[in-house]
Amino acid sequence: MSELTLYRGEVFDFIDSPLNRKDAYRYFPDGALAVRDGEIVDCGPYKEIKGRYADYELVDYSGKLLMPGFIDSHIHYPQAEIIGMYGKQLLDWLDDYTFPAEQAFASPEHADKMARFFIQELFRNGTTTCMAYATVHPASVTALFSVASEYNMCMLTGKVLMDRNAPAGLTDTAGQGESESRSLIETWHGKGRNRYVITPRFAISCSMEQLLAAGRLHGQYPDTYIQTHLSENKDEIDSTLSLCPDCQDYLEVYERAGLVTDRSVFGHCIHLSDSECRRLAEAGSVIAHCPTSNLFLGSGLFDMQQANRLGMQTVLATDVGAGTSFSLLRTMGESYKVQQLNGYPMSVLESLYKCTLGAAKALRLDDEIGCFGKGRKADFIVVDYAATPSLQARMDYLKRNGKWTLENKLFGLQAIGDDRNIQATYIIGTRVK
Incomplete structure (x- = not known):
C-alpha cells in the first residue's frame, strides 16, 4: 500500500450551501487531512485522525487554514x-x-x-x-x-x-x-x-x-x-x-x-x-x-x-x-x-x-472536487491568515478582544486578502506552488 500523508492545520470545507442551513460547513481548529494516491482518505480532528493510522508522513501547517482549492x-x-x-x-x-x-x-x-x-x-x-x-x-x-x-x-x-x-x-x-x-x-x-x-x-x-x-x-x-x-x-x-x-x-x-x-x-x-x-x-x-x-x-x-x-x-x-x-x-x-x-x-x-x-x-464536479469528502481529489490550498502586516495587526486586535472567530478569520481574507495569503497549492496531493 502506498504511503499515507497527514496534513495538519485548521481544516475547513462545506457540506452544503450556507443558504440552506447554518451548519453547512465543517471546521476543525486542530484538524488533519489524510491523503493517499492523490485522494482524500479521511478528514477530521487531528488527534482522531492520527490515532486511526499507524504509519504516515506528517506535514504540519498548524495555525494555517487548509481548505479545498x-x-x-x-x-x-x-x-x-x-x-x-x-x-x-x-x-x-x-x-x-x-x-x-x-x-x-x-x-x-x-x-x-x-x-x-x-x-x-x-x-x-x-x-x-x-x-x-x-x-x-x-x-x-x-x-x-x-x-x-x-x-x-x-x-x-x-x-x-x-x-x-x-x-x-x-x-x-x-x-x-x-x-x-x-x-x-x-x-x-x-x-x-x-x-x-x-x-x-x-x-x-x-x-x-x-x-x-x-x-x-x-x-x-x-x-x-x-x-x-x-x-x-x-x-x-x-x-x-x-x-x-x-x-x-x-x-x-x-x-x-x-x-x-x-x-x-x-x-x-x-x-x-x-x-x-x-x-x-x-x-x-x-x-x-x-x-x-x-x-x-x-x-x-x-x-x-x-x-x-x-x-x-x-x-x-x-x-x-x-x-x-x-x-x-x-x-x-x-x-x-x-x-x-x-x-x-x-x-x-x-x-x-x-x-x-x-x-x-x-459544474457537476462535486464527486471529484470542492470538498474533503472521502475519495475526492486532494486539490487543496494552505492559507496564511496573517500574510501581510495589515492582516497581522487585524488578527492581533481580534485575538486581544476575544473575537478571533472563524467568520472573522474568513472575512479578513475576503476583505483584504490576495495571492500573498496562499502559502501552498496542491493538485491531487502534489504541491505545485
Whole structure:
C-alpha cells in the first residue's frame, strides 16, 4: 500500500450551501487531512485522525487554514497579458485589446508559453480548477489542455467560435468551427481530468448558423459543457437584438440554438429581465458573477439577492483579463462591495461556497472536487491568515478582544486578502506552488 500523508492545520470545507442551513460547513481548529494516491482518505480532528493510522508522513501547517482549492468558472487565458489595460467599455475593450492579443495564439509556441504562465498564476492564487476560454485557434486549446495535463489539473476549456464581427484572423465559419470543435472533443474530452467546453463567444460574434452548430455539437456530446456571455453590457444587448430582431430578448437567441441547458455557464448576466431570470433558473443554467470585470468596464452591478431568491445557480469568477485579479479572494471582496451597493451584505460563507463546493456542484464536479469528502481529489490550498502586516495587526486586535472567530478569520481574507495569503497549492496531493 502506498504511503499515507497527514496534513495538519485548521481544516475547513462545506457540506452544503450556507443558504440552506447554518451548519453547512465543517471546521476543525486542530484538524488533519489524510491523503493517499492523490485522494482524500479521511478528514477530521487531528488527534482522531492520527490515532486511526499507524504509519504516515506528517506535514504540519498548524495555525494555517487548509481548505479545498478555488474553482474559477469564467476566465480568459489568452487575456492574461492584457490585464489592467485602460478599459473604457466592453465593446471597445474587445476591439482595442482582446482581439489583437488573441491573434497571437495562431502560434503554438506563444499559446504554450501563455498556457504555462496562466496555470502558474492560477496556482499562485490558490485556484486549482477553472473553466477557461481559449481562442478561435485549435492550438490554443491543445496548449492549455496539454499543460494542465502535466499537473493532472482539472481543466475545462474549448475553442472560441466566432464567424462575424471580429478580425479576419479570429473568425472561422460555422462548418469549420463545428469540425474543429468535434476534433478537439474527440481528442481531449474525458481524457485524464480534461473536460471540453463548447464556446460560442457571444451572439454578436456568432451567426445563428454557428450557434445552431454549437447546440448540435452539445446534443451529440451531452456531457460537454457550454460557455458564453449574456447581458454584460447595455450596448451589447442592443447590438444583439439588432442582429436578431425576431427574438424578444437576448436569452432567446441562445434558447433557439439549444444552448440553454443545465451544463451551460453564462458569464455576467447583469441586465436580465424577470422572464430571463426565471427561464435560466428553470433550465438549471449557471451564472458566473464577475465583479472585478463588471466594475472595471463599468458594466453594472449584478443582483445576487435576486438571483438567490429566484433559485438561479450562481458562482464567482475572475474574468481575467477584463477582470483585474487572478485572486478569488480579491474577487470575493469585490463581490461583497457590489452586493453592499445592492443592499445585500453577502456573507463570507456564501462567497466562499460559490468558489468551492458551490462551483463544483454547478459544474457537476462535486464527486471529484470542492470538498474533503472521502475519495475526492486532494486539490487543496494552505492559507496564511496573517500574510501581510495589515492582516497581522487585524488578527492581533481580534485575538486581544476575544473575537478571533472563524467568520472573522474568513472575512479578513475576503476583505483584504490576495495571492500573498496562499502559502501552498496542491493538485491531487502534489504541491505545485
